[in-house]
Amino acid sequence: MRIGIYVQWGVEGWTGGINYVRHLVMGAAALPPRLRPHIVLLFDAAQAPALHCYEGILPLVDEVRVVSGGRDADGVFRVQDPETAFAGLDLAYPLPHGFWNPPPHLPRVFWIPDFQHKRLPRFFSGQELANRDALFAEIAGRADMVVLSSEAAQRDLAEFYGVEADRSFVLPFCTVGEADWYTGDVAGAMAKHAVPGGYLMCCNQFWAHKDHLTLFRALARLRDGGVELPLVCTGSVHDYRAPGHFPMLQREVQRLGIAGQVRILGLIDRGDQIQLLRGADAVVHPSLFEGWSTVVEDARALGKTIVYSDIDVHLEQNPPHGVAFRAGDPVDLARALLRSRSGFGPTAGTEREAQAREQGAERLLRFGMGLVHLARAAVARRGAR
Structure with missing residues (x-):
């Protein structure tokens, strides 16, 4: 199994996205050899100024590829030479929103963090509400698999966009402390x-x-x-x-x-x-x-x-x-x-902290195994279409 982890956050300062990508790599790398995928870091060229955010995970990946992409005036994300950028991969995740035309073999797998605009619309402008609705509806229509971080979000996806359970996947992320934390x-x-x-x-x-x-x-x-x-x-x-x-x-x-x-x-x-x-x-x-x-x-x-x-x-x-x-x-x-x-x-320095640290290793393995299960499910669904 060859999995590409797409780095698309950093320069805008969204720490949640940075930590999500870091833990995807850490989780996959923590798996035993018979389960561990070949990990390719797909580093968006636009994120070069944020490379320092990812230096800690570089030793964990098997390969780094620089991907040149960008969004056009219509919001469509285009990648230069996608056949080369994604060559040999079973999964590239998470795909940038608006990247509607990856190579034919690659499953269309998008992550939607949440549906706050549906539950708390008062915090959004009318234009933002319309833009998010249009984007998420298009993802719902085009994706082989939509990934959510919670069962609550999966219920929202079904309620608001009609995506059935077999085309969505819940992958709750975790935080695992690095050695210098403790x-x-x-x-x-x-x-x-x-x-x-x-x-x-x-x-x-x-x-x-x-x-x-x-x-x-x-x-x-x-x-x-x-x-x-x-x-x-x-x-x-x-x-x-x-x-x-x-x-x-x-x-x-x-x-x-x-x-x-x-x-x-x-x-x-x-x-x-x-x-x-x-x-x-x-x-x-x-x-x-x-x-x-x-x-x-x-x-x-x-x-x-x-x-x-x-x-x-x-x-x-x-x-x-x-x-x-x-x-x-x-x-x-x-x-x-x-x-x-x-x-x-x-x-x-307390016993409680020590116990939490020990349990973190198990959580990281579960997260890494969840990514592998996602890849298998997405590949199977893509092949069945």
Whole structure:
């Protein structure tokens, strides 16, 4: 089996896409020799400035091919000399959206992260809603296989686009800590970012659907009751769909009187973020919608207590040290934080972290085996058409 992993994210800063590709390679490479596919990294030339994001996985692949492609004015993705770029591959995944004409032998396999525009249309412009609907409908019509990260997303695909179960495939991704995660300098990261001890951590982009507002209001409610919980936030402060969202949150922090306990770091180095997570008392994840949450998987990989909104995907992920609260309800979030405080505490160097690390190897194997099963199913379906 020869599988190409297509690198199409990096320069735009979407860390979710970068981590997804990295773990696809890591999972496939972790399989025993009799199951391990020949791994080809298909590196989009446009992503050359982001090569450093993928340096850690280069030793794991058998071959690297540079693919020159781009999107035309109609949104169609075209690859120069596709017969050479994809020669000998059983699967190339995930194909760029709009790449409708790969070589005839290659299964048309696309990944759709989520259907937020259907469940939370208020966060999208009319044009964005129309564009996403048109794109996903075309994928639904053209794909041999549509890959989702959760059963919740698979249900949405069937409900909104009529794709039957035998033409969709659920491949939940995982986070597996690298060796330096568990030996890093927590105190050094805290000092570097001027973070005090005893803090909660929220690792979400400051996008409207991530719902920091509910978290801030819960903290204010707790403070009014005599419980002050410091909070550290990481993630981009720019939301292209709502440029005024972050300034509104800043004003709300001031109005609620919690500015002294909320530290917003913005985008920081991934290594620093991991060390701050290890040093945090707990993770809080109030998001209103996810396709499959990297934050939840990071918490699982580090053995963290995580207080999360009760959306379908989070309940499906079911992290071992998780406490759910009603999404969008600051009162219930405040209660959940109080209820879970007995499980708070840094996990760096603890038995809980060691157990999480051991379990990560098994999760990575499952993810890698899932990719192989996807390849087999896609090849079989392509051959049957």
